[in-house]
Amino acid sequence: MTDTPLLRVRDLCVSFRTPDGVVRAVDSVSFDVHAGETVGIVGESGSGKSVTANALMRLNSGAQMSTTGSILLDGVDLGSLSEEEVRLRRGRDIAMVFQDPLSALNPFYSVGDQVAEAYRVHHPKARRPEVRDVVVESLGRVGIPEPVKRMYSFPHEFSGGMRQRIVIAMALVNSPRLLIADEPTTALDVTVQAQILELIQRIQQESGTAVLLITHDLGVIAETTERVIVMYGGRVVEEASVESVFEQPTHPYTLGLLGSVRSLDSAGRGSLRAIPGSPPSLIHLPAGCAFRPRCRFELGEGSLCGSSVPTLSVVGRGKSACHLDVAERERLITAVDG
């Protein structure tokens, strides 16, 4: 490990102009990913985690969007690069796996073609037999049986899990430094989910690729990652190692998320105890702390919670953005935990 992180994100803001107003999908997000590391970003839908992931590859598009802040890949600011320079890094340095393997594969081409394409884009001089070998190898590596035969099949001829394996194969065909997996298991059956996570872990170990795993599922985070970034309302609210988050969450929202996971564990399926209320509208974020309306510890009318946005500050082994006094927070959280 070097001192320079593989990926350094600083003050990333992404906003969209919509007919209803400006949406600040991502607001002052900063984090690092080191080489070979597995980092998780967790949050409800609308928390800005997917937008963050897309911003890392400059995939957010549209005339009404603006991105500020810096994304340094190996010390190079992606924002300062030309579109063509970014394109050359896509798939080669950073690869991506999407949520829905059903729609992520182009239905009109065979899977072999698609894997081959991912390789060819960055190896334009590669000859046919070489490409073929690469395709067969990478399909085999992600566990597609009989890859020589199956490479001619079309996406619709595979199951969801198999398709996600193919997407992963495609992502890894150029041995990227960073793999962004955006909800890679959400659309899959529970049994298949485990297999895919296992695959990602295995590959990460084999190739030393850093993985940024984006999910709403803390269970997935617990199994796979080393460090967790918790997002809410477009901001990072907590960042810490997996162990410390699970053992000692320092933000009421993280606590809520853990609550929903634990209740699932104890009470079984169906009685998921969600955090009361719903995620905030990004157009009309509440003043002050975005989580205040749903927070059971909020300090009430006229307090800081209602007037100023809490900043991320070091709490224990991690960082957290909350106005509650640290000691008070620990007391409250432990009480609930117990």
Next chain:
Amino acid sequence: MLYFILRRTVFAVVLLLAVSLCTYVLFSALPSDPAALTCGKNCTTEVIERNRVRLGYDKPILEQYGLFMEGIVKGRTYGPGEAAVHCPAPALGYSFKRHQCVTALISRSLPVTISVSVGAFVLWMLLGVGLGVLAALKRGRWQDRVATGFSVIGISLPTFFVALLAVLIFTVWWPVLDFPSYTGILTNPWKWAKALVLPWSTLAVVSASTYVRMTRNGVIEVMSEEFVRLGLAKGVRRSVLIVKYVLRAALVPIVTIAGLDFAALLGGAVITESVFNLPGVGKLAIEAVVDSDLPVLVATTLVAAAFIVLANAVVDVCYGFLDPRVREG
């Protein structure tokens, strides 16, 4: 796949037979007496009856249909004595209004209609799809507004009006072109194209509008598809992405509609052919209506129906090639 094609062909043939029977019976059921229509202005009942027997209109409809089908296979002779006329197979009837075998009339009109259709089709697809893609890629910008505006204007202008205006502008008021007069492509390709420029453009302008909108919407929809984003994430060039990913997917539904539109055009571009004086199937049909020329009417209807049935089959097969997902179906 082979089985798919075979099944589709058999279905098309059966459908064509049914359509021909329906057409024949329907037209025979019209209140106008086909025998009376063969007779001049000084007509007597005696002549009408004689013509009825001569043309077989005295027989039951199904028997007439049988004779009609027999004529298609074996050819047919109309009229007695020295004045009899023979139409070789496939005989679709004899037009007493035009004094020619219907098959000859059709086979003379078809190249005209095909010339009009193919050129117009190519032009309108290029225009429609091109502008549609442009509008989708430049969504919300001036290019989009121009293309969308063009589409609205094209849709709201009647073909007749555009055609007439085109002729007046380019051949009378600002005579850069001759008044269109069809020349066979084999006779003189340059004259052929020159005569068809206006009809092609007219049809293209009027018909492309729908395609601008369809393509624009299709492209915008496909652009938001996950696989396109993944393609981008793979590092595929934007231009390649648009052709290989976006257009490919967006065009599949357009092919279906385009196929049927093209078939309808082959059945006769009635208005365009009339205004531009192109003696194609559409003009033949409209004149048959005006003249109450029943045999020609039946034949042109059949030709148009045949094109639709054929196009449906072709589109289905094409669809199978285009979209791997329907192949098994």
Next chain:
Amino acid sequence: MNKSRAALGVLVGGALALAACGGASKSSDVGTTTTVGSASDSGHVLSFAEETGGVSATNEGVVEGGTLNILDYNSGASNLDPQRIYSAADLSLLGSTVLRTLTSYKIAPGKDGTSLVADLATDTGTASADAKTWTFTLRDGITFEDGSPITCADIQYGVSRTWAHDVTADDGPLYATQYLDVPEDYPGPFTATAEQEAAFSKGVECRDPKTIVFHLKLSVSDFNFTVSLLAFGPVPKAADTGDKYTLRPMSSGPFKIETYDEGKTLVMVRNDKWSQASDPVRTPHLDRIVWHFGLAEAIIDERMIADQGDDQAAITYAGLASQSLQTVFSGDQYADRRTDGYNGFVSYTIMNLKTVNCLAIRKAIWLAIDREAIRTAVGGPFTGTFASGFINPRLAVDFAEATLPEGLNADGTANTEAAKALMAQAKDDPKCASAYKLATETGLRFDHGASEAWTKVISIWMDSLKAVGIKIIDNPIEPKDLYAAFASNPGDMMRGGWATDWNNASTVIPPLFIKDGGSAYGNFWDDPDYPGFVERVNAALVEVDRAKQASMWKALNQWLVDQVWSIPGTYTRAQYLVGSKVRNAYNWYPFGWYAVGNIGLAA
């Protein structure tokens, strides 16, 4: 696309109505009169003398050769088969170019064009004393386009084709079957037995290859006019293709048909087997005539007005559309290229003498109607000039302006007071009792062709006559059924139209007013003066002295006007515009159009 296709149906339907009044000699201009914009309400002062076309009617600067273009919205020629041609335009077009007959009209402007001249024959024929046998001698050097000589047999064969109702479809005139002494069961040459042919050749006899004798069932003093119809023209038996002959007839004239591409063009080129020496009628100047079919109607007038390129050597098959008239006829810009003249038709209102058997009432009706308002309703002065009788001015030899009833306003407006006086007179006349009761109480049934223009016209009739106490019962009839309806169930008044078949009022007065004349619908035979009238008509029919005959027709026309057996409407007119290089494009009176074969082009 479907939407616009549906719209076309309407447009084509509209075009149909126009096409229906294009040309046939016997036609009902009444039912199909098209609604056109009124020229009289435009504020321009328009002259209603005929316009002859200025320079374009002369042969000024004509050079030999060149190609004439005929612009036509029809998809093809209606017929080219001589036995099937009947429309005035086709008779003049084909008669002056491709098809010759025993006699023809002189090709000349004005009245001169109505004189009969020898064509294939050496003279205009010789009649027997009873005018039942007509003999014609063929001149030397006359050939078909293949060089074979035209003989009596070819004319005999041509005439026989009129009987082949199933092939020639009765498209042409049927005078041959009405006049010639041929057995009724003769079926035409295609299916006739040897005996039937032998019987036929007794009626149409070839005395020798150069002498043809027509034996008639009845006396026809102007049969030599009858044979000027193309239906009496030669057809070589060997070249007869039955129904298809109408696509490519054998030429006997200065032009022959090179190609006929239906829906596109018909190209005529010079017939090198024709010699000027053998043809005293035609003087061709052109090399080629190209008849362009299927042009959009809206475009034709625009092209003629623009007068560019080949259109400078163009004429149009149909007349100008009403919307072009204002442009063409205001000012002198187009004076050298435009013509405005009679097309040979007369419109009139037939009185039913069985029911309206009272002269005072018939006269009152004529005086009471606002003819000017009616003409305005159908399109104004360009559509026609008020008629004073039943013989068209185009029939110059027989035409004379008739003396109109006293009190009739010359400007076409109603004279209600005079009409009221006549009605008062009828009221007191016991002979008029039933007619007076019918007119004032029951109402007179007025049969006319149904059209948009006529719904306006009939309301003017109703208003005009209401002012004098006469009621009208409107009875619109589908135009195509009009004459059949007149024949089977005549109304009290009926609106009709007529044009001559050849240049003799024998094709006007007898057919319109004599029982079994073909188109007499007014129960005229119920009039006590009918026998005397018939006697005078028969005398005129057999009169061989043409000048004397003409004066007899004029007198009969005056008598009909005096008796108001029918009320004359208008002499209908048509307007044309030719290209600036076109010469000799004058109105050939017998047909109301150009003798196309004699047209020449200026450099």
